[in-house]
Amino acid sequence: MSDLVLREQRGAAAHLILNRPDKLNSLNVPVFEALDAHVKAIAADPSGVAVVVLRGAGRCFSAGHDLGDIAAGEKLPEPNYQSKVIERITNLPLPVITAVHGHCYTGALELALSGDLILAAESAKFADTHAKWALTPVWGLSQRLPRRVGSAKAREMMFTCRTYSGREAEAMGLANTCFADDAFEAGIDAWVAEIAANSSFSHAANKRLLDHTDGLPLPAGLAHEVYRGEGVGPDMRDRIAAFAARKG
Incomplete structure (x- = not known):
């Protein structure tokens, strides 16, 4: 499989790691193809996996949809491909945790919302900036974000394009919890262990x-x-x- 997304087994958790750190893990079609391959493999054979953790390598989770790819004109394997990959993550019959540190902007936020739970580091920065670029969501944000934070807060995020810290994300219910950066890894492992202990x-x-x-x-x-x-x-x-x- 492509090394644009790595799969690492850590105890009972399969960590799917966006691995384009030189581009702040910005999301292009090859990244989604690599992610899709891993998700399909887990769905076909979940043995040894109790929890899936979606995260990013390097400085952040993801800076969002690669604007250079948008400008160049993306060639999708099929219509609405990215939204279908996100839906496949959502539909995994396993708890999915999105672990966010650093940037999580726009398309990356749409991807993060595929998780059942979002765990944030204090360094996390969440934003929906579709309106900055005269874009609208097509990967599920308009439906998943208000279901997580409520309609009024979702409208605030979408209309203002503000950036919210990990602690602010926790306070609004976007993140289930927020850890100090130096406790982030241990915090993820503790949540995985607690979930994996159950049926x-x-x-x-x-x-x-x-x-x-x-x-x-x-x-x-x-x-x-x-x-x-x-x-x-x-x-x-x-x-x-x-x-x-x-x-x-």
Whole structure:
């Protein structure tokens, strides 16, 4: 596979690392093709992977969509290719963490929002700058951002093109938590360990439950949970037996 995205196994987590540090991991078609290959490989064989961590090499997560590529005219493998790759990340039956340090601007923010959880370093800088360039989102930001931070805050970010720190992202709910830069790696590992200790069956089923009921009226959502939930996982008896043994 291309070295534009690296895959590293760290305990129970597969880290997918944007690896274009000389360009601040700016996103072009080859980067998305490399990312897509890794995501498809994990979806086809998730053995040994409890969590996926999406992150960037070098100084930042990503400075965003490569404006040089936009100006030159991108050649996509298929229409709406980048949005489809982001959707495949979102639809992985595993918890996905986006780990953000440094820049996370515009297209990079759209990619970051594919994660179920966003963990930020204090050095993180989040912004949506589509309006600076007379662009509009096409990779999902207009739908995912307000669902994460609320419509009013999403409008603020989109209209002002302001930059928000890791701590500000945590305060608005964009990031689940923010770590001091020197605690970032340990913080990621701790979250992975906490998630990986729980049932992969439940994680996959709960992701589907949340996705399938998003936006439904409460009665419809409750009916979906009660009558279409996936019930008991194959590891339930072993988990309860292990708990009982510890109590005995």
